[in-house]
Amino acid sequence: MRVPMTEYLLIDLDTERWICRVCAHDFGDARGNYKEGTLVYDRDPQEIHPPVIAPEKYEFTFSPDPAFCRILEFYCPTCGTQIEAEYLPPGHPPTVDMLWDIDSLREKWNAHGGNPEEVVNYGPGENAEADLSARFDSVAPHAHSRQNEGH
Amino acid sequence: MTLTTDKFVPTSGNADASQLLTDQEQQWVDKFMDETTLFLGPDPAIMRTHEIMPRTAYEEECIAQGIDPLEVDRIRKRLAGALDEAFEMCESMGAAPGAKWADLSCAVYTAEGDVTYLSNRGVIAFSAVLHHPIRYIMKNWKDEPTVGINPGDGFFHNDSRYGMVHNTDQSMLVPVMRDGIIIAWVGATIHEGENGACEPGGMPSGSESPFDDGLRASPIKIVEKGHLRRDLLTFLQHSTRDPKLMLADIKVKMGATRRIMDTVDRLIDEVGQETFVASLRVTVEDVETEVRRRIAELPDGTVTFNQFVDSTLKENILIKFACKITVTGERMIIDLTGTGPEILNRALNSPLASTKSFMSQAVLSYWWPDLPRSTGALSPIEIITEEHTWADAGYDAPVGQSLQASFRGFSALQSAFAKMQFSSPQKYSNVVAPWFNQINDFLWGGTTQNGEQVGNLCADLNGMGGGAKAFRDGENAVAPLFCAMADLGEQEVMEEEVPFLQLVSKRLVRDNQGFGKFRGGMGYEMMVASRGTPSWGFMTVTSGSKFSSVPGMFGGYGCPTYPLAMVKNINIYDIIKKDPSQFNLSMERVMNEQPFAGGDYQSGHMGLQFDVAKEGELYMIAQGAGGGYGDVLERDPELVVTDLELDRISAHVATNIYGVVWEADTFVVHEEKTNLLRAQMRQDRISRGKPYKEFVAEFVQEEPPKDLLYYGSWGQDNNEELLATHWGKIEPERVKGKIKDLPLIMVPDRRVLKISKLEARVRELEQKYGEETVHKS
Numbered sequence: 071m072r073v074p075m076t077e078y079l080l081i082d083l084d085t086e087r088w089i090c091r092v093c094a095h096d097f098g099d100a101r102g103n104y105k106e107g108t109l110v111y112d113r114d115p116q117e118i119h120p121p122v123i124a125p126e127k128y129e130f131t132f133s134p135d136p137a138f139c140r141i142l143e144f145y146c147p148t149c150g151t152q153i154e155a156e157y158l159p160p161g162h163p164p165t166v167d168m169l170w171d172i173d174s175l176r177e178k179w180n181a182h183g184g185n186p187e188e189v190v191n192y193g194p195g196e197n198a199e200a201d202l203s204a205r206f207d208s209v210a211p212h213a214h215s216r217q218n219e220g221h
Numbered sequence: 222m223t224l225t226t227d228k229f230v231p232t233s234g235n236a237d238a239s240q241l242l243t244d245q246e247q248q249w250v251d252k253f254m255d256e257t258t259l260f261l262g263p264d265p266a267i268m269r270t271h272e273i274m275p276r277t278a279y280e281e282e283c284i285a286q287g288i289d290p291l292e293v294d295r296i297r298k299r300l301a302g303a304l305d306e307a308f309e310m311c312e313s314m315g316a317a318p319g320a321k322w323a324d325l326s327c328a329v330y331t332a333e334g335d336v337t338y339l340s341n342r343g344v345i346a347f348s349a350v351l352h353h354p355i356r357y358i359m360k361n362w363k364d365e366p367t368v369g370i371n372p373g374d375g376f377f378h379n380d381s382r383y384g385m386v387h388n389t390d391q392s393m394l395v396p397v398m399r400d401g402i403i404i405a406w407v408g409a410t411i412h413e414g415e416n417g418a419c420e421p422g423g424m425p426s427g428s429e430s431p432f433d434d435g436l437r438a439s440p441i442k443i444v445e446k447g448h449l450r451r452d453l454l455t456f457l458q459h460s461t462r463d464p465k466l467m468l469a470d471i472k473v474k475m476g477a478t479r480r481i482m483d484t485v486d487r488l489i490d491e492v493g494q495e496t497f498v499a500s501l502r503v504t505v506e507d508v509e510t511e512v513r514r515r516i517a518e519l520p521d522g523t524v525t526f527n528q529f530v531d532s533t534l535k536e537n538i539l540i541k542f543a544c545k546i547t548v549t550g551e552r553m554i555i556d557l558t559g560t561g562p563e564i565l566n567r568a569l570n571s572p573l574a575s576t577k578s579f580m581s582q583a584v585l586s587y588w589w590p591d592l593p594r595s596t597g598a599l600s601p602i603e604i605i606t607e608e609h610t611w612a613d614a615g616y617d618a619p620v621g622q623s624l625q626a627s628f629r630g631f632s633a634l635q636s637a638f639a640k641m642q643f644s645s646p647q648k649y650s651n652v653v654a655p656w657f658n659q660i661n662d663f664l665w666g667g668t669t670q671n672g673e674q675v676g677n678l679c680a681d682l683n684g685m686g687g688g689a690k691a692f693r694d695g696e697n698a699v700a701p702l703f704c705a706m707a708d709l710g711e712q713e714v715m716e717e718e719v720p721f722l723q724l725v726s727k728r729l730v731r732d733n734q735g736f737g738k739f740r741g742g743m744g745y746e747m748m749v750a751s752r753g754t755p756s757w758g759f760m761t762v763t764s765g766s767k768f769s770s771v772p773g774m775f776g777g778y779g780c781p782t783y784p785l786a787m788v789k790n791i792n793i794y795d796i797i798k799k800d801p802s803q804f805n806l807s808m809e810r811v812m813n814e815q816p817f818a819g820g821d822y823q824s825g826h827m828g829l830q831f832d833v834a835k836e837g838e839l840y841m842i843a844q845g846a847g848g849g850y851g852d853v854l855e856r857d858p859e860l861v862v863t864d865l866e867l868d869r870i871s872a873h874v875a876t877n878i879y880g881v882v883w884e885a886d887t888f889v890v891h892e893e894k895t896n897l898l899r900a901q902m903r904q905d906r907i908s909r910g911k912p913y914k915e916f917v918a919e920f921v922q923e924e925p926p927k928d929l930l931y932y933g934s935w936g937q938d939n940n941e942e943l944l945a946t947h948w949g950k951i952e953p954e955r956v957k958g959k960i961k962d963l964p965l966i967m968v969p970d971r972r973v974l975k976i977s978k979l980e981a982r983v984r985e986l987e988q989k990y991g992e993e994t995v996h997k998s
Contacts (some may be wrong), residue, residue: 075644077691077738077775077851109910112920115769119781120732120873123812128824130784132733132843135767137926138531138539141778145910150903152776152852157769159529159539159929161922163936164913168640170522171549175644178520182646190644192691193651200692 071179073186074202075168078146078153079104080187083176093149094206103166105144108153110164113141115157136160261439263382263616267356271577273505273600274333274356279402283499293500296488297593300329300338303484307477308340311411314476316469318715319412322680322708327477328594329485329501330355330394330406337405337501339594342706345585346386346627347410350578352596353384354440355394355406363403368442372398375444375475377457379416380437382616384574387623388434389416389423393444393474397485404498407481409474414677417461418621420831421666421676426534426762427830428568428621435621436460444475462666462676508597513551515589515649516601519641523547525937526637527559528629532764533567534622534828536971539768539925540569541933542612542626543940544633546641555580555634556605559940561932562960563611563618566967569764570614571626573606579627580604582703583634587656588642589649590705607960610943611932622762624660631702632658632771635688636848639774654688654695654741654774654848656702659763659827661685661783661844663749666831667757670720679747680710681844684727686742689735689777689850694860695742697729698844720754721834723747724793725806730843732871734864736878737777737849738856743869744780744844746808750793751834759840761785763827770845777849778878785829785842786812789821792837808841854880854899858890924955931955932966951977 072080072089080089081100088097088104097107114136121131134157142164144154156164179186192198242250276284307327311320319325326343328336334355339348358376362368376394381387391413397405418425418435428434436457443453449471457471458464489497528542543559563570581599585592592598606613612626636655642648666676684698701707712723725748735741751757764770765783772779786808796817797804803816815822827842834840861881864870866888875881880902882894911919925931930946930953945966947956956963980996987994 073644076640077643081644106913108913109907110913110916110920111906111910112916118736118778118878119769120871122730122732122781122809123784123786123824127822128784128786128812130766130782130786130824130826132730132781132784134769134782135531138537138929139529139768139782142920143906143910144776145906147907147910147912150906152854152906155773155776155778157529157772157779159768159931160926161920162925163921163938164917165525165527165937167525168522170520174521184646186644186646189646191648193642193648195651197692198651198690 074190078151086172090146092151092205095146095148101172105164108144109147111143113143115139115141261361267353268574271599273335273596280502283495286495288499288503293503296500297338299488303481304340307480308342310477311409311473314473315411316466317411317413318677322683322710323704324412327409331501332403332405335505335596337504337595344704345594346578346582346703349581350384350386350574351408353574354378357383358440370396371446373447374442376440377443378438378440380439381572381575381620383439386575386578389414393478395478399494405501407478409477411470413470415461415463415466420760421462422664422678424762425621426568426828428619429566431619434619462674504593505595505597508593508595509600512598513601516553517551518645518647519548520644521549524637524640526633529768530764531768532826532828533564533569533968537767537826538930542629546637554603557612559934560610560612562943562945562963562966563609563614564966565618568619568621569625570611570618570620571623572620573613575623575627576612576630579631580634583631586705587635587650588638591649609960628658652691654777654850655771656688657685657771657845657847658702659765659770659845661763661842664760668755670753681747683707683709684844686744686846688847689737689739689741691850694739695847697743698745699742720757721749721751723749729869731868732874733843734846735773735778735780735849736853737773738851740849741847744846746843748806748839748841750837750839752836758831758833760831761827761829766826771848773848774850776852779848780846783827783843784824785827787823788839791817791820793839794837853878854902858895862888862890
């Protein structure tokens with residue numbers, strides 16, 4: 071049973087692993103920090119948020135100050151999907167943003183009885199209906215056997 | 222603070238047992254202390270709790286007579302109708318600009334002050350915080366012979382140390398009484414604006430002590446048996462810059478609460494006093510029970526969301542708002558440990574109750590908006606904070622712009638919830654990226670064209686960009702985080718009352734969006750200049766000029782940063798009168814082309830203390846954007862070129878952020894080339910990204926960069942150890958320790974620091990060129 075935990079991350083309750091919903095890359099122990107299985111890049115925020123007023127003339131330009139703010143981009147090592155973008159001061163440890171109780175998660179889904187990939191959606195409203203099943207199933211049925219390739 | 226005998230510590234140090242008091246003597250001492258309390262300040266026993274009160278004996282008695290859920294529902298709906306009617310009265314008749322745009326709310330409370338129901342429109346946080354002053358009134362004034370509570374009385378207060386979102390809001394709390402017993406309360410609160418603070422408008426970014434924050438009204442009986450007390454009213458009018466506003470809106474709130482009371486009176490006549498009391502009480506309890514059930518639906522685990530705020534509103538710093546939310550079964554704990562210390566001479570600190578009121582806002586408007594809006598919503602959630610942090614400020618800290626911290630309480634809960642609820646099969650709100658969370662707005666004050674003294678703010682604070690949803694773009698300039706159905710007001714109407722024009726209003730700024738698979742709602746620019754006034758000035762009260770105020774969600778990016786831009790020493794009205802073609806204004810053009818000869822073009826952070834605006838000088842800011850959702854390379858290319866064609870994004874962003882290739886003449890997407898470019902961009906990510914452990918080893922430092930004025934924990938492994946910047950001597954030094962061990966944190970006057978630097982440079986140059994000058998101090 072696989073539970074969609076974010077837009078791009080599933081937890082496989084059978085193997086207790088974090089899995090990429092796009093390509094089945096294995097990010098590691100579902101009881102731990104999925105970020106440990108990602109590739110990370112320290113992005114200068116000015117590359118993402120371009121200045122609107124001339125930086126050669128002004129200190130404040132619509133563009134974050136790289137001495138105050140960095141953007142850590144977390145990528146899936148296999149498909150290159152950007153899973154998370156974290157705004158941090160330079161040198162600040164990346165945040166361990168999610169830690170889940172896997173036993174409880176399993177217990178809740180067993181009690182629920184449904185298939186999480188079919189049941190989970192984006193909330194109320196017909197626009198929020200979502201297909202949150204693993205995308206790799208429709209592309210490459212056996213792709214989820216890949217685990218931590220090269221990383 | 223309240224002095225009580227149990228806090229009394231003898232100073233003589235005489236521990237001789239023979240000096241101990243007899244029981245009789247102790248009783249005399251207790252009686253003396255009770256009767257001679259020096260000052261009834263904010264009571265920690267009231268101010269530090271947000272749980273609903275236990276049932277009173279009378280409530281037990283009423284509930285014991287039986288509960289009919291259908292009747293409770295009918296009572297709730299009748300109250301909702303009355304509250305909405307009262308809300309509309311305030312909105313239609315209120316003198317405060319904020320009232321005209323829905324910056325208010327009306328509510329019904331239990332006798333002990335728990336919110337039972339709020340008006341459907343308006344600011345949830347306003348009413349959700351008023352259990353504190355009601356409990357204060359019940360504890361201190363009910364049996365106080367010089368005050369007392371009688372039918373027709375009305376209590377006023379504005380000081381957030383007694384329970385208020387911030388000091389610019391003013392309340393009217395009126396008891397519902399039967400046979401001399403208080404059985405409920407009704408109330409109305411409006412963001413009034415002007416409050417006599419050190420700067421006009423009620424939200425002083427320049428406040429350096431609690432006495433700069435303006436009016437400090439603890440709960441006072443302004444209405445006695447239906448009559449407005451002229452002596453107290455005069456005192457309140459005299460204490461602020463806008464006496465007309467004070468009079469008008471106290472009367473408006475009296476009228477609104479009277480309207481609620483009419484319905485309450487009829488309801489009690491119809492259903493009986495006991496049924497009415499029981500229905501108020503069970504509503505509060507039912508909400509608490511339902512919240513526990515909904516918490517249990519969430520997956521057990523911990524979600525952490527830290528925020529970094531880049532300004533004291535006077536200088537750029539970096540101060541952390543830490544938040545860790547843990548769910549275990551029905552139990553939820555929100556832990557703010559790691560949040561930076563209060564800064565004792567800056568306006569950004571927030572009382573704990575104000576921070577919690579915005580947590581209620583998040584719970585009742587973004588988590589579970591279908592619940593009755595009641596104190597029961599936050600009650601079962603445990604909240605851990607450290608007193609004397611900037612989210613839980615002490616009594617002596619200025620709180621003039623407390624929204625800097627309290628809005629972060631909202632964002633912590635709103636943002637974290639996307640992760641907390643994503644895997645739940647049952648959701649009560651959509652998965653949404655962070656909402657914009659700053660008041661990018663002009664405050665103003667001075668003498669109007671009609672000769673009146675005023676101080677207030679523009680409606681543009683209500684134009685915050687919405688966070689992207691998981692299935693659609695965020696809405697542009699849709700609503701402030703604190704009020705789902707607020708209005709942006711009619712600019713032309715406002716211009717009849719205030720002496721300035723918005724020369725540019727509500728034009729979206731290109732690239733001002735949180736990029737993502739779905740992008741955040743965009744923000745617009747505002748350009749103002751005074752006209753036809755003997756004295757006028759503007760302020761801004763916002764952080765986020767160096768560090769983005771909100772991030773994105775699940776790979777989406779956050780908002781950009783926002784500058785304040787000004788052109789001083791010009792009169793734009795003269796310029797466009799002579800040459801109408803110059804009425805082609807945008808922040809981008811004006812600042813980059815510098816088209817007005819003799820103008821002094823400046824950019825700064827968004828903490829501008831009251832700045833005298835001569836006629837025709839330009840002040841320019843932009844409203845903020847919501848966070849983006851999902852990977853930018855998954856955005857539908859058609860949505861990208863639509864934004865491009867509308868000039869909402871630049872070609873640079875379309876190509877380099879979104880990876881879209883299009884035909885320049887027709888804006889037709891080149892699908893194949895787009896796919897190739899995006900595949901290459903994904904490959905580039907894989908090439909440049911480093912495995913996590915390797916990255917952490919290179920990136921993470923033991924401490925913040927030396928020159929960064931940092932406050933709060935560093936990382937999350939040891940949140941109890943806070944870092945701070947301390948000016949014990951001339952140069953700042955970094956200090957570390959638990960909050961109780963840190964020295965008092967203050968920041969020196971930036972102008973003094975600048976003068977010191979300039980003086981040092983003068984001495985250096987004098988030495989270099991051998992000039993002998995005597996400097997007398």
